[in-house]
Amino acid sequence: MNTGENAEALRKIIDLIRQGSIFLLGLHCYVFCYQAFELWGLTHSLVRQLLTNLGNTGLFQEFHISKAIALGLLLVSLIGAKGKKNEKLRPGTAISHLVFGLILYWGSSWLLGLEASAPVLAGLYITVTSLGFLLTLFGGTLLTRLLKNRLDQDIFNQLQETFPQEERLLENEYSVNLPAHYNLKGKIRRSWINIINPFRALLVAGTPGAGKSYFVIRHVITQHIRKGFTMFVYDFKFDDLSIIAYNTFLKYRKRYPVEPKFYVINFDDLSLSHRCNPLYPDSMTDITDATESSRTIMLGLNREWIRKTGDFFVESPINFVTGVIWYLRRYKNGKYCTLPHVIELMQTHYDQLFPVLRTEPEIEVLINPFVTAYVNGAMEQLEGQIASAKITMARLASPQLYYVFSGNDFTLDINNPQEPKIVCMGNNPQKLQVYGAVLSLYISRMIKLVNRKKQQKSSLVFDEFPTIYFNAIDSLIATARSNKVATCLGVQDFSQLKKDYGREQADVIANIVGNIISGQVVGDTAKTLSERFGKIMQQRESLSINANDTSISRSTQLETAIPPSRISSLSSGEFVGAVADDPTNKFELKTFHCEILNDHDALKAEEAAYLPIPKIRDITPAEIETNYLRIKDEVASIVETEMERIYDTPELAHLLVVRDE
Known part of the structure; x- marks a missing residue:
């Protein structure tokens, strides 16, 4: 028990061992520098007789035996020492003193081989050895004052906020699977974001530059086309996503039971646009x-x-x-x-x-x-x-x-099994108000035709969703699951949804999506997501330092798994979120905080080999004007x-x- 009596007894034992070490080192110097002590007149017959008896034990048979035992006793005394902890003390300071002291302590024997008088050599040897002994004592004492449990190693609490994530690849005929890696207690581990039920809708959030399109949306497009989905793509900055969809369509179109057709709506360049009423x-x-x-x-x-x-x-x-x-x-x-x-x-x-x-x-x-x-x-x-x-x-x-x-040129029933289609509709940020409204009409009419039974599985991808108005999006998400319609919505922030759709509609959209992936977002959006991801058990430590002892207290408590401050400081390509399972493929680890792994070189080479979207027709201004006047x-x-x-x-x-x- 840590009582006053026990502490005092330990201190006396340590002092006794350390005094024994000093006494033995003094005897060592006296024996091996005896000639000098005789010249100094510091010998006595009684002492000589005592040392003769000790010598019979073999203690002074070899030069280094007594010296090593003295050092060993010193180290034993240091093991039980308890100095006042100092959190500013660094290991390098203590170790440097300890190493330099040991070098002097053992290297001093080299001085006895020099050519000089016995008193001079003895004086040098005793001085250097004593100095080495004292430095070793000082360095060892500093080591006992080191704070082993430092609380400033993880100032942002990153290690405590890590948690296990899904490391298995769970794939089915509808899934979108994104490779990633994550940090678990300081170790980097590989993981997968498994969106195995995209029909429960996917919401991709993130400020500009967070990597929504590059790390997530492009993979939704490519993987769904590879798996035979018909598709609609709302391309806010035409043709960023449309060219990905077109080249993926060229690569996998033979996999469809009925080969789909590719259509484009583009108001800026009519030669690259189909016509649709x-x-x-x-x-x-x-x-x-x-x-x-x-x-x-x-x-x-x-x-x-x-x-x-x-x-x-x-x-x-x-x-x-x-x-x-x-x-x-x-x-x-x-x-x-x-x-x-x-x-x-x-x-x-x-x-x-x-x-x-x-x-x-x-x-x-x-x-x-x-x-x-x-x-x-x-x-x-x-x-x-x-x-x-x-x-x-x-x-x-x-x-x-x-x-x-x-x-x-085409109708909007994109998931018609007899006439499957991949349709890309491009907007222009500079003409957002006009183009967004008419594209909203296209989308509204399309959803009416797509959300029906006995149609082919389809994927609807909306980049920068708040730039269009679609009144029945909540109804689509709620009912499209049984009709095999997967919806992917890209937004920059929930406040953007509230501004363009109103608070009630925005809250409904954010709350009914089953899968959510978010890059860096701030403010209320970060708080909302943090609450959605829940809490995990985290360890807490407290440290108390006084003159006699150091007290460390540890506890566990439920804390936010991914706090808002962490979501607000995510790097590009780093995402948090939660995915949904289905009755046939359940799993527990749905929440994630990871960095999605893109093969940048492979994607760059793939983009370099992309074919441009072909020209659909040659159209002259006169033909356009004639059509205008005809109407x-x-x-x-x-x-x-x-x-x-x-x-x-x-x-x-x-x-x-x-x-x-």
């Missing part, structure tokens, strides 16, 4: 499809309306656009049901527009409030309702957009023909609108 009449079975399309395009062009859903001056323009869309869908079985025709028809004067729209009974309930306002002379209200729709849609009135919207003429013809029919048919005379002055 998002309001394709066969895909619009009832007026709710028109309502959904109208809401998507209007909220996509006016993001601030998202937080005002339900307001009179938000719902009115949406209803107006819905009526125009559904009228064109019903007119001649949808022959002119395209977004450019919708835009042009909206610009028609009210005296002609309202009677034409009223010829379709299904939209009477949508159009009647506008007609009533016009008839009653409430022009300010009417302009507030309709002008916002006109002005908003007028942003899309360009010959280039009209050309892409008015063609039918205007067709809308004018529709209005003129319908007005003539109304005037020539007495039964339709009630459809005419007469404004009160």
Whole structure:
């Protein structure tokens, strides 16, 4: 027990051993320097007799025996010594004194071989040996004062925040598997991020430069195409991801049961773009499809309306656009049901527009409030309702957009088993507001066709997802799992989602995804993720130093596995996250904090060998302009023909609108 009596007894034993060491070293010097002591007159017959008796034991038979025993006693005394610990003391200081002392202690015997008088040699030998003895004593004492349990070795607590991660490769016909390595208590170990159930959605977060596309999204594209997925890629910075998808498609297209076709939508270079009508009449079975399309395009062009859903001056323009869309869908079985025709028809004067729209009974309930306002002379209200729709849609009135919207090179049912497709749609950050809105319409219409039963497995990849508006993304994630639709969303931060989708919608998106991979994020996003990853048991140490003893206290307690500060300081390529399993392939180690391993040289060589996306057609400005004017003429013809029919048919005379002055 660590009591005062025991400590005092130990100190006396140590002192006794150390005194014995000094006494034996003195006898050693006296015996082997006896001639000098005689000349100095420091001998006595009694001492000589005592040393003779000791010599019979063999203690002084060899020169180094007594010297070695003296040193051994000194070292034994040091083992039991307890000095006051000093956390500033470094091992190098103690060891240097100890080594230099031992060199002097043993090297002093070399002095006895020099040519000099006995007193001089004895004096030098005794001085150097004593100095070596004292330095050895001092160095050994410093070693006992070293703090063995240093608490400043892991100042960022990195070792305690490590935890076991999945080291097995768990692969199936749908999985995305990313090789990685991680730190476990100071040892680097290989691991795998196994996204074995991508149908529960994957959210990839990270600030610009964190490596979302390079380390994660590109592998989702390549591995899913290799495994026979049909695919949609929203390429925010065209053609960064599209060229990866195209070259992977060329490499693995023969693996598909039915070879898919590759399509591109690109508004900047029409020679590299296919044409597709998002309001394709066969895909619009009832007026709710028109309502959904109208809401998507209007909220996509006016993001601030998202937080005002339900307001009179938000719902009115949406209803107006819905009526125009559904009228064109019903007119001649949808022959002119395209977004450019919708835009042009909206610009028609009210005296002609309202009677034409009223010829379709299904939209009477949508159009009647506008007609009533016009008839009653409430022009300010009417302009507030309709002008916002006109002005908003007028942003899309360009010959280039009209050309892409008015063609039918392909349909949006990308996972049709008979006609599988890989579709890439490119945006342009410099034209984000316009392009993002129309791409949102494409995506909204596509999801309606993709999320059905008995279709081919498909993968939807959205880079920089907040730059588009997709109102039903939560419904897609919640229901697409059974239809084999895998969704991958790339975002920079949850606050970006909240800004563009509203807090409630953003929270739903962040909370219902089953798989999440995050690079460096900060603020509330880091806190949210840290809470999601949970806690682990971590060791804690406390150290107390006093004049007599050093007390170390150890404990274990639950602490955050990956604290927000760690997530905020991740390097590029370093990711944290959690993955989901499925009933047929369960595993426990779902959370990870690792660095994804990319073979940079191989990827660089692969990119150097990429083939460019081929030109689809040769298109001239004259052809684009001709298409633009043709659409205007067709809308004018529709209005003129319908007005003539109304005037020539007495039964339709009630459809005419007469404004009160």
